[in-house]
Amino acid sequence: MVVGIIGGGASGMAAALAAAEHEGVEVVLMERQARVGRKLQATGNGRCNLTNLHAMEGGYHGSDPSFVSDALTAFDVTDTLEWFRRLGLLTVAEASGRVYPYSDQAGSVVDVLRFALDRSGIRVETGFEATKIRWKEGSFLVESREQAVCCDKLIVACGGLAGTKLGGSMSGYQLLRSLGHHMTKLRPTLVQLKCGWSGVVSLKGVRANCHVTVLRDGVPFAESQGELQFTEYGLSGPVIFEVSRDVCQGKGEWVCQMDFLPLISVQELRCELDRRRENGRAVEDLLVGIVHNRLGRVLTKSIGLSQDRAATSLTDRQLDEVCLALKAFQVTLTEPLGMDSAQVTAGGILTEEFDPHTMESKLVPGLYACGEVLDIDGDCGGYNLQWAWSSGRTAGRSAGEEKR
Numbered sequence: 141m142v143v144g145i146i147g148g149g150a151s152g153m154a155a156a157l158a159a160a161e162h163e164g165v166e167v168v169l170m171e172r173q174a175r176v177g178r179k180l181q182a183t184g185n186g187r188c189n190l191t192n193l194h195a196m197e198g199g200y201h202g203s204d205p206s207f208v209s210d211a212l213t214a215f216d217v218t219d220t221l222e223w224f225r226r227l228g229l230l231t232v233a234e235a236s237g238r239v240y241p242y243s244d245q246a247g248s249v250v251d252v253l254r255f256a257l258d259r260s261g262i263r264v265e266t267g268f269e270a271t272k273i274r275w276k277e278g279s280f281l282v283e284s285r286e287q288a289v290c291c292d293k294l295i296v297a298c299g300g301l302a303g304t305k306l307g308g309s310m311s312g313y314q315l316l317r318s319l320g321h322h323m324t325k326l327r328p329t330l331v332q333l334k335c336g337w338s339g340v341v342s343l344k345g346v347r348a349n350c351h352v353t354v355l356r357d358g359v360p361f362a363e364s365q366g367e368l369q370f371t372e373y374g375l376s377g378p379v380i381f382e383v384s385r386d387v388c389q390g391k392g393e394w395v396c397q398m399d400f401l402p403l404i405s406v407q408e409l410r411c412e413l414d415r416r417r418e419n420g421r422a423v424e425d426l427l428v429g430i431v432h433n434r435l436g437r438v439l440t441k442s443i444g445l446s447q448d449r450a451a452t453s454l455t456d457r458q459l460d461e462v463c464l465a466l467k468a469f470q471v472t473l474t475e476p477l478g479m480d481s482a483q484v485t486a487g488g489i490l491t492e493e494f495d496p497h498t499m500e501s502k503l504v505p506g507l508y509a510c511g512e513v514l515d516i517d518g519d520c521g522g523y524n525l526q527w528a529w530s531s532g533r534t535a536g537r538s539a540g541e542e543k544r
């Protein structure tokens with residue numbers, strides 16, 4: 141039996157290796173780029189956050205998030221870590237539960253998977269862009285412009301549209317739709333947010349640990365705590381990725397409120413500012429030692445305080461305003477950056493058209509799908525790769541073992 145897999149990314153490689161564990165199964169992995177795992181190589185800022193110790197159903201989204209349950213149980217985080225250990229990858233977990241390779245290099249993850257593909261005798265066809273699938277009487281013919289691969293079972297693991305420069309495309313959706321499947325609207329998620337505040341330009345590159353609350357028409361919509369990065373167009377960093385899902389989708393005024401000192405109460409901060417007012421500094425140095433110097437100056441400027449003014453001349457009301465700027469600074473959000481900058485695609489091929497236990501299509505017997513092409517997206521912190529491993533292994537195991 142021949143199992144064909146379209147897409148040599150995270151889920152496709154996991155599927156290929158699982159299918160190849162079955163005796164007598166020949167596996168062909170088709171990848172349109174010059175090498176496998178190109179996006180994987182760029183994950184986690186080059187470190188690859190390959191899973192999360194807390195990854196479970198509650199961290200996933202889509203029309204039916206419970207779809208992830210079977211695959212995540214059949215191949216859970218412990219199985220994933222054990223599998224990578226067997227492939228030769230040592231890993232380390234951070235206190236947050238995020239797991240990285242010990243080498244801190246995403247390339248190590250790609251390498252151990254590549255070596256395993258070689259060892260398993262899997263035929264890897266790079267530079268093969270599947271453009272058409274023909275399905276007839278229980279066999280599939282996958283065509284690229286130059287070649288064709290015939291297989292008995294076919295797994296579509298083409299990923300989503302996010303990260304277009306790294307290989308994200310519409311291809312998987314189009315191939316599955318050509319076989320009768322349906323999809324939801326696609327939106328970028330785990331993505332930077334543009335804001336309508338000009339002051340952000342002078343903060344480019346500044347990082348802050350803060351608590352972020354996204355408000356829609358004044359009502360809290362999402363919140364998180366962690367590292368924020370200012371960019372020339374807006375807000376980025378893990379804390380922003382975590383709250384970015386569905387922000388600015390739909391009407392309303394979207395605002396990001398930042399507490400730059402989440403561990404310090406307003407009262408404590410106010411006492412500290414009172415002390416600083418007495419010690420004769422200029423306003424430009426008022427917040428030195430509290431937040432990043434550039435951030436301190438931009439915040440005091442934003443409430444109209446001239447920088448060379450002596451802090452001793454500040455009124456109680458002005459100190460209250462400084463306090464507010466530090467504890468609840470608000471900027472208007474305009475839109476998320478596009479799919480090319482997003483890490484993940486929200487939306488995708490309808491999961492109700494697949495069996496969650498096997499990843500097999502309910503419309504086309506012998507056809508499977510896994511990974512981001514399906515209408516599933518996970519939280520920031522290793523959840524998306526865990527979905528790729530779990531769904532990929534499930535699809536590969538089922539495609540390899542089921543007789544037709």
Ligand SMILES: Cc1cc2nc3c(=O)[nH]c(=O)nc-3n(C[C@H](O)[C@H](O)[C@H](O)COP(=O)(O)OP(=O)(O)OC[C@H]3O[C@@H](n4cnc5c(N)ncnc54)[C@H](O)[C@@H]3O)c2cc1C
Nearest residue numbers: 147149150151172183184189270299303511512522524525
């Ligand atoms: C910059 C960035 C950083 C990220 N960091 C993390 C992280 O640290 N942790 C985490 O959990 N998630 C992270 N993600 C998300 C994660 O990488 C994806 O969710 C995951 O790779 C999806 O796996 P996949 O197999 O479905 O798709 P992909 O890994 O995208 O693989 C799909 C493959 O299919 C190929 N392909 C597509 N169409 C065709 C075709 N027609 N013919 C042949 N081949 C085709 C593509 O070239 C690609 O190689 C990150 C994403 C980005 C963009």
